[in-house]
Amino acid sequence: MRIALRIWRQKNTEAPGAMREYEMDGVSPDMSFLEMLDTLNERLTLEGEDPVAFDHDCREGICGACSLVIDGQAHGPERTTACQLHMRSFRDGDTIDVEPWRAAAFPVVRDLVVDRSAFDRIIQSGGYVSVPTGAAPEAHATPVPKPDADRAFEHAECIGCGACVAACPNGSAMLFTSAKVNHLGALPQGAPERETRVLDMVAQMDAEGFGGCTLTGECATACPKGIPLTSITAMNREWLRANRKVARK
């Protein structure tokens, strides 16, 4: 295949960036999108030009490192991560735009690499169960109904890639935050910290500069793990419930 690429190049956070054009020939449809970028980078290196920086690691769709907006869509045209997207999803002769996640809370580090540490701080604000090592009861002491376990799992699948934020016109992190709130909230183990968790995580999310949620649903459409939009409405309910409970105290 022969394709043209337009890639966002930016030296560092402060420097201005711009789209640059590259021609690629002999692209195999069996290449993953990142392998196509590898091939480009090998060529750029030998030509003495700086290769394109991009985050990637496991290349199995689970670590959540990759973060490319491809033709205006987070992770590209298929519902997966960019590392699992293959060139067979494109046509010979296509021109493909490649950009970093765009969000106020995710500053560009270089080229296609962004800083997602805001996500870590949201988890640090309450996305855990406080159970020091060694303090755990026997695993079968508390049976968990299968529907609850399945619901927890469905939300726990979030890989923290940030596609939800990149896809959202408001740059909101509601889907990411609600996934963790609902994962732990669905389990008896998460119940004791249920109220503080949702209040603290939402407060941290707001403090990080993510936008507000207007329920446009772009996030759930872009999510490579299929975290449902109802996750957000469930968190809103949790948040209201927690506020009322705290107010009563």
Place this chain on the structure above:
Amino acid sequence: MNTPTPSADPRHTRPQYTEGAPIADTSAPGGPIADRWDTRRFTAKLVNPANRRKHTVIVVGTGLAGGSAGATLAEQGYHVVQFCYQDSPRRAHSIAAQGGINAAKNYRNDGDSIHRLFYDTVKGGDFRARESNVHRLAQISVEIIDQCVAQGVPFAREYGGLLDTRSFGGVQVSRTFYARGQTGQQLLLGAYQALSRQIAAGNVEMHPRTEMLDLVVVDGAARGIVARDLVTGEISTHTADAVVLATGGYGNVFHLSTNAMNSNATAVWRAHRRGAYFANPCFTQIHPTCIPRSGEHQSKLTLMSESLRNDGRIWVPATAGDTRPPALIPEDERDYYLERIYPSFGNLVPRDIASRAAKKVCDEGRGVGPGGQGVYLDFADAIARTGRGAVEEKYGNLFEMYQRITAEDPYEVPMRIYPAVHYTMGGLWVDYDLQTTVPGLFAIGEANFSDHGANRLGASALMQGLADGYFVLPATLNDYLARNSALPTVDPADPAVLEAVEEVRERLRRLVNVRGDRTADSFHREIGELMWEFCGMARTEQGLREALERIPLIREEFWRRITVPGTEAEFNQSLERANRVVDYLELAELMCLDALHRAESCGGHFREESQTPDGEAARDDEAFGYAAAWEFTGTGNPPVLHREDLVFDYVHPTQRSYA
């Protein structure tokens, strides 16, 4: 640095190494094996909780071992300074582990016990692991499940609300706990969340996007690391009372493996250069069920979980050169070779055996798919028996991943799989306390060599990583710190610190300044292909000798022709890669030397010269019943071999039989 001169005919020289003193003391307590861990915990000195915050501990890596260790040490009150090269501690490669985690809970009432898990692991490792360590692992396995459930890890459950389990290779009980095909992810997020809680509490100082490039050894003890900020390129030193390496395995020496792209051997290799012995480097695990490569552009290989072998049947055409589509090959013209050769374990034989069997049928010309490098993993029977829905429930995400990569639908046509490098049993030598030969330097998880012998059983890596991090290290590190409570503060101007920093700077400058005509990736590919050919699934004396001839030449060429764009003082992924390849080029040599010196077959190490009449690995317990711990003496110089004799008081070594 002098390279040994190759003799005129290398096939007749003995491997280039010298013999050192055997390792006499592994710090394992004596007495009945079931009591040893209790004994050790009782003899360990303790640090008063009020004094713990005065101790700083560096933890490198945030996978299952590092994440759980960092969180637990911080909970105990230590000041933890932790590093990972990823942008977030949540992305360490433990996250990609699919199948499950073993624990001797015996919830199934199917005859499991701590002793059986211990027995299975020692036997599965082909009698090349230390009994005391493995028994402790089996004991702790049950606590791990409790801990993870309490953290909110959403394990698979039965309708009654209790935990579900499944079977893995090399065992006949159902002791593997799982969270669909994402067990590693869920366990890692549990550890990450526990770590996050400690970061928020100010007990862990977390440095993401920071890579350890050297170890600082002062007065014979590990006292810190030299690290590079991957965003700014800044080199910094961090000092502590102890250093813990949880940096994973070195499978990426092979270029193509199931490791993450950036998983690397730099931390362990730098530690080795600073005095930590490297044990059994040739023990690498080739996983039987990976998606075959599709072309030259291939950057990594993707695993299909071993759990698939619970329901999938492995076969190839009975006759060589049969290129019919699988659906057109009638049942009696198929060879379900694992079921045929190993009737009692069938498709669930251990990984080393399944991989070699796949290679054998492909070498016979019966392989399927492009280049004949593949065998079928067929779910037609399982779908007919239990329905598509049940298969989807168990393996849905794996099927989806397979289809995305190959554009074939495994519900309709059998998967094609082929072995690939997956895990490294070898690693830094550690004693019972998980301490390396450098005092104050500990290695946990895949980075050490301790528990899996010559072959790791499925679902045991997650178990070991979490056992080390949550339970073993916190107890033994306590003891080290208590015994070294008055370590002097490290002077930043100490010659040992300055030397380590200067070495790192010099190496990076050198990499950037060669300005040659080959990329780091081209060298990585070259060394990887060489290792796969000569130090992969089957090894021969002649092949290993050839590899040992060629590796120094590749190294020499690397330093002449490498090109790294940009500078060392900026975000530079090419420099990161090149710097890792430097270490692969040295480690590869030690792996081949270890493989050459071990003239027996055991577990994942298969020497063609040493096999039984029916083609199974033939161990030589008399000559090789030891762990080989190598001491570094300089790049290209003959290393020193220290043997740790393995004593089997409880599981008597036998020829492994899975027939």
